[in-house]
Every structure is written in structure tokens, then in C-alpha cells.
Amino acid sequence: MASAPVSGTAPESPSSARLKGLTLEEMKAMARKLRRHVITMLGAAGSGHPGGSLSAAEILTVLYFKEMRYNAADPNWPERDRFVLSKGHAAPILYAALAESGYFPVEELSTLRKLGSRLQGHADRTLTPGVEMSSGSLGQGLSFSIGVALAARLDSRPYRIYVLLGDGECQEGQVWEAAMAAAHFKLDNVVAFVDHNGLQLDGRTRDIMNIEPLSDKWRAFGWHVFEVDGHDLAELSKALEKARGVKVQPSVIIAHTVKGKGVSFMENNVEYHGKVPSGEDLERALKELA
Amino acid sequence: MPVEMSTREAYGRALVELGRTNDKVVVLDADLSRSTMTSYFAKEFPQRFFQCGLAEQNMMSIAAGLAASGKTAFASTFAVFAAGRCFDQLRMSIAQPRLNVKIVATHSGISVGEDGASHHAIEDLSLMCSLPGFTVLVPADGVEAGLAVIAAASMEGPVYIRLGRPKVCVICDVDYRFTVGKAVTMRPGKDAAIIATGIMVWEAWQAADKLAREGIECRVINMSTMKPLDEEAIVKAAAETGAIVTAEEHLEHGGLGSMVAQVVMRNRPVPMDSIALKDVYAKSGKPEELLQRYGLSARHIEEAVRGVLRRK
Numbered sequence: 001m002a003s004a005p006v007s008g009t010a011p012e013s014p015s016s017a018r019l020k021g022l023t024l025e026e027m028k029a030m031a032r033k034l035r036r037h038v039i040t041m042l043g044a045a046g047s048g049h050p051g052g053s054l055s056a057a058e059i060l061t062v063l064y065f066k067e068m069r070y071n072a073a074d075p076n077w078p079e080r081d082r083f084v085l086s087k088g089h090a091a092p093i094l095y096a097a098l099a100e101s102g103y104f105p106v107e108e109l110s111t112l113r114k115l116g117s118r119l120q121g122h123a124d125r126t127l128t129p130g131v132e133m134s135s136g137s138l139g140q141g142l143s144f145s146i147g148v149a150l151a152a153r154l155d156s157r158p159y160r161i162y163v164l165l166g167d168g169e170c171q172e173g174q175v176w177e178a179a180m181a182a183a184h185f186k187l188d189n190v191v192a193f194v195d196h197n198g199l200q201l202d203g204r205t206r207d208i209m210n211i212e213p214l215s216d217k218w219r220a221f222g223w224h225v226f227e228v229d230g231h232d233l234a235e236l237s238k239a240l241e242k243a244r245g246v247k248v249q250p251s252v253i254i255a256h257t258v259k260g261k262g263v264s265f266m267e268n269n270v271e272y273h274g275k276v277p278s279g280e281d282l283e284r285a286l287k288e289l290a
Numbered sequence: 291m292p293v294e295m296s297t298r299e300a301y302g303r304a305l306v307e308l309g310r311t312n313d314k315v316v317v318l319d320a321d322l323s324r325s326t327m328t329s330y331f332a333k334e335f336p337q338r339f340f341q342c343g344l345a346e347q348n349m350m351s352i353a354a355g356l357a358a359s360g361k362t363a364f365a366s367t368f369a370v371f372a373a374g375r376c377f378d379q380l381r382m383s384i385a386q387p388r389l390n391v392k393i394v395a396t397h398s399g400i401s402v403g404e405d406g407a408s409h410h411a412i413e414d415l416s417l418m419c420s421l422p423g424f425t426v427l428v429p430a431d432g433v434e435a436g437l438a439v440i441a442a443a444s445m446e447g448p449v450y451i452r453l454g455r456p457k458v459c460v461i462c463d464v465d466y467r468f469t470v471g472k473a474v475t476m477r478p479g480k481d482a483a484i485i486a487t488g489i490m491v492w493e494a495w496q497a498a499d500k501l502a503r504e505g506i507e508c509r510v511i512n513m514s515t516m517k518p519l520d521e522e523a524i525v526k527a528a529a530e531t532g533a534i535v536t537a538e539e540h541l542e543h544g545g546l547g548s549m550v551a552q553v554v555m556r557n558r559p560v561p562m563d564s565i566a567l568k569d570v571y572a573k574s575g576k577p578e579e580l581l582q583r584y585g586l587s588a589r590h591i592e593e594a595v596r597g598v599l600r601r602k
Contacts, residue, residue, distance in 0.1 A: 124386075124387075125387045134383075134387045136382065137382040139347075140378075140379060140382060143347070143349075144352070147352040147363070148359050150352070150356060151355070154316070154361075155360075174345075174347045174379075178348050181342060181345065181352070
């Protein structure tokens with residue numbers, strides 16, 4: 001099982017210690033559960049972005065329930081691995097993962113987007129335990145992760161930094177400024193994921209602004225590139241394990257995914273980038289994820 | 291012959307001082323370290339200096355990540371790029387989460403001179419004062435710049451420090467006390483108050499000197515903290531002098547004049563005028579020529595004071 005060495009006397013997270021034992025089957029069930037949370041909370045909120053949350057369910061599952069070391073009871077534990085959500089509109093899948101990891105009660109998910117809630121429409125590090133970065137304006141998460149990674153190096157801390165980007169987000173120029181810098185600084189403690197679901201708000205990514213050949217681009221910027229089926233938990237785990245062995249350069253995992261994954265009528269449907277199912281559709285979605 | 295020093299030179303020296311006493315201090319620059327003077331720090335503390343190349347937006351978000359990991363991050367570039375090009379990064383990566391990043395922007399205003407409009411930051415104060423949670427400092431000379439840098443490092447949260455390119459007269463004496471959020475009365479006076487910031491404090495002082503020869507006593511206030519604004523000093527000046535002129539090396543919209551006017555309007559309306567750039571981009575020229583050409587000199591302040599006195 002992939003796991004970074006725990007340094008000194010720092011306490012191992014009770015929740016991650018327990019959850020690290022999840023089998024592949026249990027992780028599959030967890031991904032399904034996270035999807036159900038996403039649909040339920042967005043249904044209750046009446047607005048939000050389901051498509052890009054559903055496509056990232058396995059990525060978040062493998063990170064929070066296998067790969068990362070953290071302590072939900074102490075969100076600021078200095079040795080924790082960091083997850084940075086650069087595509088901030090996928091906040092619901094992050095909230096679902098954080099709730100199931102014990103950062104806050106699962107019941108709180110129903111407060112999403114409501115006045116007074118700790119769960120804002122886009123990720124907010126000032127309010128939500130476990131949220132590392134305020135995001136929602138695309139393109140900034142990888143740069144932020146570089147700062148966290150440089151601090152880890154200065155402080156000789158072994159923690160790792162995982163950052164999730166959207167494929168549409170790769171149209172932002174800052175992503176490539178950061179890609180260049182992470183390789184320049186030889187940050188092998190950074191692993192980026194691109195949730196490559198092929199859709200963005202206005203349509204298909206290749207029609208809106210083509211980002212291909214995406215792997216070649218990252219490679220040319222000096223990154224070690226993995227390409228995986230982003231819904232295959234075993235493939236994702238394997239890539240993460242291999243990434244631990246990559247030295248002197250950062251790793252990117254291009255995760256080929258399906259937007260709206262898990263709900264038949266939302267899959268590959270651009271309408272559901274920023275639309276929430278309601279009424280019968282909501283029931284149908286939850287039934288499919290039951 | 292008055293002593294002269296640029297505020298950026300003072301910054302470079304203060305950073306080295308900080309680096310020696312505070313190992314949390316890290317510094318970032320975007321290929322301008324020999325102009326912003328962070329090169330001094332880079333030379334002495336290469337491990338804690340991050341050269342980001344020509345990618346200012348990336349630099350600001352990296353600074354945020356360093357700050358989120360317990361560092362006191364100083365990020366420097368020219369003011370046009372710091373505030374203008376990186377506004378969204380300052381907003382989302384730094385201001386909203388209130389991270390401990392100090393943006394130290396040099397080459398502000400039209401006193402940059404010959405480089406011309408592309409390099410004249412004349413909107414930055416308006417932009418930076420608009421960001422909730424940011425502290426905005428505009429030192430008047432090298433002495434105050436050094437003190438402001440030390441003060442910024444000792445406080446938690448985002449700070450913007452506006453510095454200049456040219457050497458400027460040292461007007462703060464050795465025992466000058468700088469406190470964030472406190473205006474400093476540089477010269478007493480009961481007839482009118484000149485509230486100035488940055489290099490305009492020296493211009494204000496010269497204007498007050500000239501007017502004093504005619505028996506007009508102007509209070510000169512150095513508003514080196516633009517945010518949070520020292521409202522008490524402004525209201526006191528309005529009440530005790532009955533006329534106010536503001537002076538800044540910045541556009542009049544959203545700058546010091548606007549901010550002082552809001553305080554005066556709510557608390558103690560008195561005749562006011564503002565010395566600032568009037569909705570234009572300046573051209574290339576020598577700093578002192580530009581200050582004359584665009585109405586930002588001691589002579590213009592003097593005229594403005596006469597104007598408000600007539601309306602008293």
C-alpha cells in the first residue's frame with residue numbers, strides 16, 4: 001500500500017489509518033456514496049455544478065481513502081498531505097469526501113450554498129475544515145500548490161501535494177506558467193490531476209479551445225505524465241504509487257473521465273456543467289446511484 | 291544638500307535585515323530583482339529567494355501557497371504588474387483567504403519617468419484599497435519605507451507597500467515613528483491641511499513652506515497608511531483648519547482624494563480640493579518634468595490651498 005513515511009512523533013490520523021484499509025470494492029462503494037452526496041446536496045441547494053464533481057469521484061476517493069495522510073480532527077496538522085482543488089466549482093465532491101473522512105458531519109452537506117453555511121458555492125479555505133485553498137477563479141491552484149511544495153522543501157517536511165485541475169481549466173495561461181515553474185523547481189512532491197472529461201460550460205473542449213495534445217504539452221513542460229482511466233480506482237492507485245517513485249520532476253495524471261459519470265442522463269451532457277436536476281430527474285439520478 | 295535615497299533601496303536593505311532575524315521570511319520576484327532590490331536578499335539568502343521569471347500571476351499564487359504553509363512571503367515586481375496584471379490572483383489567492391503575503395511594488399506613479407505610460411502605475415492605490423482585508427502603505431521616503439517593511443513583516447495578513455523608482459529627499463528624521471494606520475503630522479498649521487501620500491509629502495512640505503512666508507500656516511499630514519485610513523486625523527484636520535487639500539501621485543478616482551472626501555463628507559464637511567492625475571495617462575519625460583506637466587508639484591498644491599481658502 002502506498003504511504004509516505006510518517007516523520008518523528010507526529011500523530012497518524014485516526015481516520016486515515018482506518019480508511020486506508022479500504023479494499024477496491026469498498027472504494028467503489030465509497031465513490032458511489034460520494035456521488036449520491038453530490039446529487040443530494042446540489043438538489044437541496046437548487047444550483048451548482050454537478051458534472052465536474054461526478055467526473056472526479058474516483059480521483060477524490062483514491063486520494064482521501066487510500067493515498068493521503070491527514071488527521072480530520074486536526075485539519076492543520078503540519079505533516080498532512082495537501083489536496084488543492086483548483087477547479088473550485090467541483091466543491092461538492094470535495095465536501096462529500098471531507099464529510100466522509102470525518103472533517104465535519106455528513107448532515108452538514110445539506111447546508112451547501114445556503115446563507116450561514118460553512119459550505120460555500122466554491123471552495124473557501126477560511127470557512128471549511130480541510131479546504132486548503134479558496135478557489136473558483138480558475139488557473140490558480142497549481143501555482144498555490146508550488147508555494148506549498150516549496151515550503152515543504154524549506155522545512156524538510158515529507159508531505160505531498162495533490163492538485164485537481166479541469167481540462168477546460170488548462171486553457172488558462174497561468175496553468176502553464178505554473179507547469180513551467182513546478183518543473184523548473186524540480187518539485188517531485190507535487191502530483192497534478194487533470195480531470196479530462198472533454199466538456200466545459202459552453203461545449204466540447206476541443207471545439208471551445210483545443211488543448212490537445214495534452215500529454216505532450218505537460219511532457220514538453222518537464223512533467224512525468226501518466227494517462228489513466230479516471231474511473232478505474234486500481235489504475236489511479238497504481239499511477240499514484242508510481243508517482244512516488246518519480247524524482248526531480250513533478251507528476252501529472254491525465255485522468256480520462258466522463259462528465260456527469262454515474263447518472264445516465266447527465267453523462268457527457270454539457271447541460272449538466274452548471275445545472276442541477278430537480279423533481280423526477282433528481283429522483284431518477286438518486287435511484288441510479290442507489 | 292538634502293540626503294536622498296530611493297524607497298526601493300530602503301526596501302532591499304530592510305529585507306536583508308528581516309532575513310537575518312526572521313527565518314520565516316521568503317522573497318519572490320519576477321525577473322526584476324535588480325530593480326526592486328530584492329537582489330540583496332537573494333544574494334544573502336538564496337534558499338529563501340524564489341525567482342519566478344516573467345510570470346507575475348504565478349508568482350502571486352505561489353506566494354499565497356508559501357504563506358498558507360507558515361511563511362511570511364514578500365512578492366515584488368513593478369506596481370503596474372503587481373496590482374494591475376495580478377489583480378485576480380491578489381483577490382482570490384491572497385485577499386479573500388487573508389494570507390500573510392506582502393506585496394512590495396516598486397516603480398509606482400509617473401515619477402518612473404522616461405519608461406512612459408506602460409510603466410506608470412497610476413491606478414494601483416484604487417485597486418489595492420478596494421480589496422477587503424488588505425493593508426495599503428505608501429511611504430514618503432526611504433526612512434519610512436524601511437520602517438513600513440519591518441512593520442508589514444510583524445503583522446499578520448496581506449499588505450501592499452507602494453514604492454518608487456527615483457531617489458527622493460529624506461524627510462523623516464532618525465527618531466521618526468511609523469505606526470500602521472496612523473497619520474503623521476509633519477508640520478503644524480491652523481489655516482488649511484494638506485493631506486499627502488508618498489512622494490507628494492515632500493511637495494506638500496515645500497508648498498507649506500512657501501505659503502508660510504505669506505503668513506498662511508498649513509498643517510502637512512503624511513497619510514502613509516492608505517488603508518485602514520486614519521479617519522480621526524482627517525476629521526481633526528477638518529475641524530481645526532476648516533480646509534483640506536489632498537495630494538497623491540495617482541489618478542483622482544478612487545485614490546487618496548476620494549477616500550479623504552468620504553470621511554470629510556460624513557463627519558465634517560469643509561472646502562476640499564485634490565491634487566492628482568485627471569483621468570489621463572502620462573507620457574515619457576523626466577520625473578520632475580512630469581510632476582510639473584501633470585499638475586503634481588508643490589506649485590499646484592500651493593494654488594489649490596489658495597483656492598480652498600477662498601471657499602472657507
